Amino acid sequence: MSPEIALLNNYLIVGAILFGLGLIGFMSRRNMIVMFLAAEMMLQGVSLSLVAWSRFRNDFGGQMLVIFIIAVAACEAAIALGLVTTLFQRSGRLDIADWHALREANQPAFVDEPISEETSTEEPLPTLARAGVAPQVPPVKTDYRPNV
Amino acid sequence: MPEISQLLPLIPALPLAAAMLTAVLGPRLLRKQSHWPTVLALALSCTASLMLLCKVHREAGQEEYERSGYEKIVTLYTWANVDEAYESDLRLRSPEGTVVISQGRKPLENGRLRQQSPEGATVNSRRDDSNKDSLATAAPLGLYNSEVIPFQGFTSLANDCRPEGTKKQGATIKNFRIEIALRADPLTAVMLAVITFVSTLVAIYSIGYMHGDPGYWRFFSYISLFVFSMTMLVSASNFLLLYVFWEAVGLCSYLLIGFWCEKPAAAAAGMKAFLVNRIGDFGFALGIFLIWTTFGTLDFHDSTAMGVLGKMRLASPEPIVNGAVGTAICLLLLLGACGKSAQFPLHVWLPDAMEGPTPVSALIHAATMVTAGVYMLARCMPLFAASPFALHAVAVVGGLTALIGAVVAITQTDLKRILAYSTISHLGYMFLAMGAGTVLGVTAGMFHLVTHAFFKALLFLAAGSVMHAMGGVIDIRRFGGLRRIMPVTHWTFLIGGLAMVGMIPFAGFYSKDAILLAVAEKFSFGNHVDLVYQTLYWTTFGGIFLIAVYTFRPFLLTFYGKDTVIPPEAGHHAHESPLSMTGPLVILALGAAFLGLYLEKTGGLAEFLAGTPSVAYLNRYPLAPEPSHETLESLHSSIGRQSTVMVAAGILFTIFLYAGSRRRLADRLAGPMKRLGLYQLSFGKLFFDPLYRLFVVRPLELFAQACAWFDNRFIDGSVNLVGILPKLLGAALRPLQGGLIQFYALAMILGVLIFLGVLLL
């Protein structure tokens, strides 16, 4: 196998791996921003194979396509940011699984399986109040910030 | 007297105009007077039809049409036409008149580009040879007329451009030309006369029946629209047009069945009728597509190409496609006919369709619309004649339906429903006649169609009259003895009933015997014994007995009995119907009584119908050696005698059961029996009655009930299942749409992977 073909082969495989990892991230992660990053990772995989083909075919076309991929990715990022921000403002969470109110009429809603709380080691010790005064109860900890 | 070309368009045009006028003016202006446009238009249309009938009769009698049949085509408008588009394209690109393939459309050869010789000259020089060549190949296939076809040069060119070995008859070339062409031939003329005549009477009847209905104008508008569609259906000279009005008739039926849409049952029945019909239409549409790809045209008559049922094709020695394709076309057409004519197993919509107003039942579901399937079979007879299997299928479907309808009708208690099943049964008889595939069969079927239209419309209208008087109650167990308050209805119903059972000399007798004769002819003569027809003959012959039973059972229960039983819904004003309702009844009764006799004795109808090109074709190429006239006559008279005995037995049996058992028989027979002696009377009461009950009545009733159960549960269920199956499939697929983006992405990727896997592995 000549070096040029070997290079093409390797680039294509790395591109495929990036695309596949992006797919896995897109399908399994629920954080909207991570999902978007995963989608961008898929585009990176495509770009890699395009650049490799471009070199192999000795033609600028592939690189052109990559330039436009980057430009479009920038546009999509802008939209995504706007969208994620407004969605976050509404629900206070970045969880995409919150957004499945639109579905077939008789289908059950997606329910999170309960998981053990993340045990934090540095739980603040309760401080004693002066005698005769009701002790202050620490505020309930939410796992998100209600507002930006 | 106006010409055919003037009369023919007038017949559908008048009802259409009436429908539009009523729809526009009805709600505001006409209101209670909304019937006028419809009644006037239908009456005029009927006059025109009768004039057309005379005209066609006169012209078809001429000698030149004796062999090939008579037809006249009136082309109104070219609806869709693509080859004209192409023609202008050619003209645009080649002003000198030489045909050059346009640059942008150079055909590919073996998927390769730019292989074509670019010089138009080469193509041109080769054109003459190829023209001959394509003609030579095309002529035996019977696809092209011997006359010059406008686009022949182009067709041969197109053939020429194809790779060798794929030269075909050019069915894919879209010489796509749908003309709104109406035809006048004996078959159409008869159908038109029957449709418009019955419709006119029904419209007049409806004036009284629908009086005071909030949707008065709507009803008449629909009726006119229906008559328009139906007249177009029978006069269309094109399969596509036939299909269009096939659907339009179904649509009108949907609207009319669901007319009283406040009743959920009515809306459901309308929906059911439409959907079951769609199953049939599905077959019909496929059949038309298959005809298109096989014949390359959809016209009945010869126009630019040889029509499917055109005289040219019928005149050539081996004109009709046979073999698997021909059988497939016929079976698909049969499926369509089964849907519209309520034949087994698509008959389930007709009984439910009785939810509509009674005039609708009379008009659509007895006299006209349901005969569309019979008409279509008669029209396409040359196609069926080429496929014995398809003919058998038609006959078997008809025979089976005739039996099923009759058996189920015995136990029903709803007067209209009984009549609906009887319609199914009689349509089965007509199909059976068509299934004979002979001139005798077709004319017999059409004969029965005509007489049936009269007596069934009569019976339905009479039933409607009863229903009108009884305040909407239609259950025969809830009234009785009505002959006293409704004498006209009683007598007309009796005449209709006698015509339906086929009592000599009423109309049904002659037409029914003609059918039996046509079937008997299939196995009585010639060398081979056709078991299918023989079985069907004896089955349907037995069916005559059942007809008598199910006709006279409701008749006796409704009109006879010691006391006049009137349900409370009728109130105190149970009375004979107004003149607008009884008038049509009397006219129809006259028809039911004497029409058969007239047509039979003059022999005009059969002879006249045999002048239709499709029917004349059967005469020219008989499937079996024709028996002599005398043997046929003797067979006919013996069938007549046998069937009369059968009918009489059936009627007497029914009288014995429903008027005779218990009080009624005693009452009626009291006088003569006393003269004969009390002993016999008591003997008869003690002995015959239980014996009959045990050995005849019970089994018959049980059988009928089993059939009804089977029909309702199994046939209806399986037809419903066809409707429900997609819904179940949908239910199974619904969980896919869970709303999670993640899942959607996963499904998309899974789809990609499956495609990749199938392609790569």
Add this chain to the structure above:
Amino acid sequence: MHDPHIILILTTLLGAVGLWLMLPRGTHRGRSVGIILTAVALGAGASQLPYLGDWLTESIFGVLAAVTVVSAAATIAFRNPVYCAIWFGLTLLGTAGLFLFAGAQFLAVATIVVYAGAILVTFLFVLMLAQPEGKAAYDRVSWEALLSAVLGMVFVGVLSMAIVGVFTAPREAKERPVAPPAAKELAENVLVPQHVAALGTELFGKHLIAVEVAGALLLAALVGAAVIVAQGKMEEKNERNAQQKRD
């Protein structure tokens, strides 16, 4: 000579299991096993890659590819989205290096400037703003981790088997071989010394329409983002007003 397909299939399966274990599943158990399995799969896969000609090329490519792939896996496996974004930055760096290595200098720079410099940083800002204290439940549990990992890895496996199959399949002599461009041809076109000038000529010559369209696209995105956020703000205000009225 062993069959590369078997190794590739094994790699795919190993990678799938490893990634499943690595993905956030609500527990810590098995993560280290997952890392090991993924690493083994990565090594096995890498062993199947052909030799690039000389050791310098090979090692540079190896390092860049390893950085890219490992950081990509880390991007989807880390539970804290901030770390995910940072790892993704490293992926971008690796990709940019690979671009450079393939002779696409402009793209390498553009990737870093546009992606890493602009897009990623903005996302990091949003994440920092939106990030709850501690890790949110939806970051600690992924949706159908096993199914996704298997599907994704099968996708990779199918693709790489196809790729490897094309390039390593034994050929008969009469068939036309894959003809790689000679170094001289490359130097005249894609690897021309004035790379950016050549690229620009191409971009603003052949693809001018696309450039114009991309301009319209960017404007649309700009307006769109502004509208979306502005509308969101307005709506929030409306809701607050409505609530005040109700109170």
Add this chain to the structure above:
Amino acid sequence: MTYQTVLQLLPEILLVAFAVAIYVGSAFSDAQRGWNRAALAGVVLAACALATVHYHPAGGYPLFQDGLALFARWMALALAALYILLSFKPLPGGGTPEMFGSLLLIVAGVMLAAAAADLVLIFVSLELISIPTYILLYLGRRDALQQESAAKYFYLSVLSSAILLYGFSFLYGLAGSTDLHNIHDVFLDAGGLPQGFELFAKLAAVLAIAGLSFRLTAVPFHFYAPDVYQGTTHANAALLSVIPKLAGLAVLVRIAWWAMPDGGHLALGIVAALAVLSMTLGNVLALWQDNLRRLMAYSSIAHAGYLLLGLAAALAMRNIQPGAWDGIGAMMFYLCVYAAATIGTFAVFEHLGGSTRRVEGIDELAGLGREKPTVAAMLAAFMFSLTGIPILAGFWGKFQIFGSALSVASDAETAFLRPLFIALAVVGVLNAAVSAAYYLRIVGAMYFRAPLGKFRAEGGTGALLAAALCCLLVLGLGLYPRPLLRASDRARPQLEIVGQVSNLSHPK
């Protein structure tokens, strides 16, 4: 890029210019009215420009000038005009100028995508459709459901773009050029493909068709459609059900029919499978729907299946003679009549809605036949047209599609294609029969049920006008289909390469 290219692109340039003007203008003006007229003026001007393009013979490298491109461009402009009428009323919460600007950009994108002869240009123009669509989906009503639908469309669309691009990368690798003409040449020359590269061709076919199927809402890439339609406005649903289909189909024809090795037979299997799946799934799931937009979404999925059936016929019969039954022409005809009926339906829904709430369920249409006979009659005509009842335009669409499939069945050169296409046609006709059930449900609700309440019908006269125009189209094309039959008969990709500018990419 020459003067002639500018002339060719004048319609798109005008549209983009109007869009930019509206975008910029909105920044300086709070007005909510008048933008619709500006957008309409832009469309009309673009149409005038396109009328001049029609007679321009030259077709250069980056753009096709064939029948397909022209047909799609005209259709896009017509749809734009209808859509502007449909959403003539200003949006309740602001954002009207942005909506019209985005709409013009989308139309420009569709026109470019239909004419583009280069992978790069195709990709960019498809994105020019997608990105303004995200904005449109967000505008209008801004409740949680609408935001959810925007998010769903956005994420899945990004995924589909990535898949499409991956397909493009293999296509590019196979041919060594982004120019579709070059790709076509390479594939035409059977020896041009290095040995073993058929595998890459398969990858390219699957991935590219999958990416485009998302826009067509073909199963299994349809999942977003019901949810998004349900969550968004009637106007947006109308847009989504037609515009992406037009662009996707045009590009799909270019790729699958023109730029695929093996004469498109590679794509044939995929397209046929997609067609069967889409028809069946769309129809059976539509039977269950009570929400009108959701029902229409499934209907649009089913119709995508019919369209793909036409494409499959075209792929199977590449040697089409002029005037023959042609899958692509049938497909384009079908798309037109489908678009008229669907946009008309949504226009009626829009018209019936109140100022604050819209029509949602089938139940809300009960009794429409008595309360508003004209509107009900129009809606009934659309439903019957979608069912394919004769004398309405939809019938001719189905006739053309099934006719083209059956003409393959009777004429195909390959033996196995015949039973395949008979089966496809049977499935199609059966599906058409099934679809009658849910369309009739709407008609039945309008005519056979008592009204539940008063109809507000505050959707504006623009929507009513759009519905009336569509109704005219549906009826007129049913009675007189010849002009559209002729036009669609010419709407096929050109077989001859016009102009030789493509050589620029190989300066050897």
